Amino acid sequence: MVKIGCDIDGNLDDSKFSEPIPWVGIYVAAASMACLLGMVTDAINGIRHRRFWFPCKFFSLNATTLTLIAVSVKLSVDLNTPMPRRQDQLAKLSSSVLMCTIIGNSLPSLATMENKEILMTLMAVGIIVLTVIVNICIQFGTGVIYVFWIEHVSVMFLMLVLLALMSSSALTIPMTKKILQLLYNKEYKLALKEGSYEIGETVVNKLREDLMKYWMMAHTSSPQFVMGRSATCTASGAFCLLSAMILAEAILRSYFMPWTFKFCSGESDYKWANILIFVVQTIAVGVGTIAPAFRWFIAINFRCPKNQKESCKKLFKVEVYWIKTLLRMKECPLSIQIRDKRYRKLAHGAEVFCLNFCIQMQKGIVLMSKAVTLISIFFVSRILRCCNYCKEVMSKFNNNVSSINSGEESQPSSKLDLRRFVLHLEGEDDLVELMMKKNCDATNHWIQVGEKQQPKRLLMLLEKSTISQGFKGVGEFDSDQVPPLDAEKPPNCWALPVVTMASIAVALPNINSCLTEELICTLNEALPYVKFIENDLDREGNLINIRMAADVVWLGVDLYRKWLDVDLHQLSLQEKNPKETLQTLADAAKRTYQEFKLKHIYVCLKEIPSKWPAKVLLANSMYRISQNILLNYECRHGHTSERLFEELRIMISDILSACLTNLPRVISMKCLNSAIEDSEDSVRHAVYILGKSKKIIKMLEKRSPNLGPNQMGNIDEWCSMHKQKSPLYFIPCSPKSETEAAASKSSDLYLTIE
Known part of the structure; x- marks a missing residue:
């Protein structure tokens, strides 16, 4: 009797080992498609609600998405499957670039996690990134990857940089949350004391004005928004965009300059599945780059004030909240109990040395991120100035047309001054005016949405x-x-x-x-x-x-x-x-x-x-x-x-x-009784309920x-x-008699004397 897996002579029969590989390729493509759908949904959600910092709601880093990511990058870690053709080699590269895109896209999602969850997520992402890099290096040696060397090396470098930016951002999250929660509670109490108790003003108007203040506080202190406008997240957008450009360059050069490459003949074990993987992952990279690129571009737009020289002086400063967590760790004694004084002293010295090194690394990463922003401003500022000039011309033209059509001057509307309710961190003073202008009408929008659904x-x-x-x-x-x-x-x-x-x-x-x-x-x-x-x-x-x-x-x-x-x-x-x-x-x-x-x-x-x-x-x-x-x-x-x-x-x-x-x-x-992570959703829901219940309250x-x-x-x-x-x-x-009942028919209110 011949054993399964052996030939007639009893030797291992490996002729059918590669037959399931195309189905594995479909599995990889399906995982990549799931990542693509999550990033597409976040992009549509951000555009629909005009939240161009694109919060991560549907595709955030968690156990499910990390599993999908690990499956999606299988081609990058596959050491011994031959990849001879053009699309096979491009699929290898797209798998690595997808990893960069996912890190840049989902970076703000760290802000919604607890401290232990952040640590575990960072470790998981770090393991995936290091595994990808090590396996790509092995494939350089074995010849599985034999073209696009420069592109692969560049993408691996960007992957490490993005991992460093993610780690740097994660260190600031506990401290920024504490600062913003204190600021929110303080401003909320002040808003309650001030109120809006003008004579004749209705409850609805009072609530509307109060909710405008609460919305501004909740929106500007939203952890994902704070992360999205930070220097590290801005820089990650630039690097994510660069990795997508590297993939685009490789695709264009391989198809339009084929003489620069010499691909091998033959067929991969993945067969037709490789093309499917390459197409899905390329689309995922393109869609997933939208959010990081927008965060980068909007941050540059925010950081391009008229007084650019004054802004540059403030730019190269590392604020305290970036290193506060490390400083507190440095001040705390060792948690490990060591009896011998010499070893205890040695351990304490090693801890201080490591933390000093981490503090300097953190400062370096922050300064590098700010330098990326400054370089981006230098190259993009001229384009932005042209766009702003065109907007000013168009706005003047529209104002002139509207004044001619109306035939009378419009009265300036008395808007609530919300500058004081824009919660911001150290170094973000120049963003206050811009954040106020961009987000002050959100309350009216959600009230109008609620008004359309009156009960x-x-x-x-x-x-x-x-x-x-x-x-x-x-x-x-x-x-x-x-x-x-x-x-x-x-x-x-x-x-x-x-x-x-x-x-x-x-x-x-x-x-x-x-x-x-x-x-x-x-x-x-x-x-x-x-x-x-x-x-x-x-x-x-x-x-x-x-x-x-x-x-x-x-x-x-x-x-x-x-x-x-x-x-x-x-x-x-x-x-x-x-x-x-x-x-x-x-x-x-x-x-x-x-x-x-x-x-x-x-x-x-x-x-x-x-x-x-x-x-x-x-x-x-x-x-x-x-x-x-x-x-x-x-x-x-x-x-x-x-x-x-x-x-x-x-x-x-x-x-x-x-x-x-x-x-x-x-x-x-509802605007106060929630954690800082949920305050924006709570206030938005409160505004929506106010819109739905305006007539009831009145x-x-x-x-x-x-x-x-x-x-x-x-x-x-x-x-x-x-x-x-x-x-x-x-x-x-x-019980009444018939005559008593007849006498009482004139009134039915004798039971309810008030």
């Missing part, structure tokens, strides 16, 4: 609220007259009573299906606002279990018209009156609660009511609200389904209105109750306020 159904529902009576429905949905299922009552969140009453409304008989569908669609618009408010007000997570229970039950009501196991749609089709429907829901809730009690969960329920299981919390809410409505139902005669449905809508509207009075405070809070701005800020965010505090204000709410009535 129309929610606004129509809020118009039904009893604003003039202080949202009395907040005090009506629950009553102390209802006997509790347990000795202790769990707290409420804003969403739970809303979804419970919506479930009751869906279950009511003889209600037009269009009305219930409209209510559900309205709550789908409203609940994201409620969730936005509760997420910020419940930061300690005391109500997280109750909020999750509300989400669970609403999912069933919205998709399946079910409250837990109760089919609300089937219940509404039964020929029952509203009282019987309410009793059915109350009994189902009580039964659900007792089932959990029988399963011995009751013991743990008595300790922390807010931590009860979701089904128990939902059962408790449904039981109390159903019984409370039944209590009022007994007091009123002729209470039809349509009328009860309308009253439920008004109560829901009141609860939502009371909840949404917290919107201005939560929007302002509707409710003068209807805030006499409660403290913390009390306003708690629905139970609102309930207590209403019960203290109106002690006659929900007092059970004895």
Whole structure:
């Protein structure tokens, strides 16, 4: 019997070893395509939002992308596969250039990482880079790479330079984050104190001006933006562009000057897959160079002021934050415990020597980066001056045309001065004016985006609220007259009573299906606002279990018209009156609660009511609200389904209105309660929410109750306020005689004396 892998004589049969190689090539091309798609998405995202420093959102350095990178550069580390043809040798070069492009493209993503993550990422990138360089050098010796020697050597040098720039940038990240976080907190407090409390100014206008300040602070202190405008990142853009130019030069020279090369005949084991790899990686290099090149060009544009000589003097200065981390490490004692004094002294001296060397290296890298910027300015400044001159001429022409067409002089608009809110590091003073001009209109843009998505159904529902009576429905949905299922009552969140009453409304008989569908669609618009408010007000997570229970039950009501196991749609089709429907829901809730009690969960329920299981919390809410409505139902005669449905809508509207009075405070809070890495996204989201909720805030701005800020965010505090204000709410009535009922038909407000 012949063994697999051996021939008839028992020798190793390697004739089929190279057959899977083209499929490996497809694997490499697929990994390169994934890198290409990530960089394309980041480029499109940056252009779309006019963020021409191109933050790394979709293609940042992490475990996934590092794995893709390692696969993408396989051709560079392949030592023994023959590469005879032109496209084979070019594929080798494109693989190395792709590594340079990826480093330059994803450099700002380091700014969003924690310190340990930065260290591990640097080590991983360093291992890949050193492996590529060593293997290319081996291939020089073995003859696998026999052309493009100068290009390969140049790319390897650029790879090492980019790795050094990445390491240098990583050293500054912890310190710059601390500095910017302190500056942000300081300016935020000053902005709160100053405010904008002009007479007659609306809450929306105050919030808009405050958010313009917060946006400027958040945007200019964004770690990726700070990294993107740094000297090292600017220099990495120049080197990344240079590596792409080297690849372009090699491609053009090999195709248009073929006599300068002598390629071998034969075929690579990768066969046709090499062409696919080369094409995909060349496109990836071209697209991936967009972000680094733009960062480099915009930094040059920023650094080309009118007084260029004064700028050059400041340019060659190494600011403290570049070496502060190394200086602190130098001041700290050794963490390794050594008993012998001589060895301890020797180790300390070695540490100081190494750190001094690193400090000098860091200074050298920073000065080199600034020199690259200065050289770039020297070559590009003339082009920029021509472009600026053309822009000035065009702007003057447009101004003249607009003044002629309008026939009157335009009044200068009073814009908010945001210079003080531009957060910048040492040495960036000359960028303040430019950053302010480029980014001050972002708030208006996101407000306009939000305004296009106003919640129309929610606004129509809020118009039904009893604003003039202080949202009395907040005090009506629950009553102390209802006997509790347990000795202790769990707290409420804003969403739970809303979804419970919506479930009751869906279950009511003889209600037009269009009305219930409209209510559900309205709550789908409203609940994201409620969730936005509760997420910020419940930061300690005391109500997280109750909020999750509300989400669970609403999912069933919205998709399946079910409250837990109760089919609300089937219940509404039964020929029952509203009282019987309410009793059915109350009994189902009580039964659900007792089932959990029988399963011995009751013991743990008595300790922390807010931590009860979701089904128990939902059962408790449904039981109390159903019984409370039944209590009022007994007091009123002729209470039809349509009328009860309308009253439920008004109560829901009141609860939502009371909840949404917290919107201005939560929007302002969202701008501070986040890490420096997330502050830009938080402020942008706050601005967007302001745009979406402008009409809601205007509707409710003068209807805030006499409660403290913390009390306003708690629905139970609102309930207590209403019960203290109106002690006659929900007092059970004895059944009336027919004559008494007839006498009371003229007014339905006798139960709600205020």
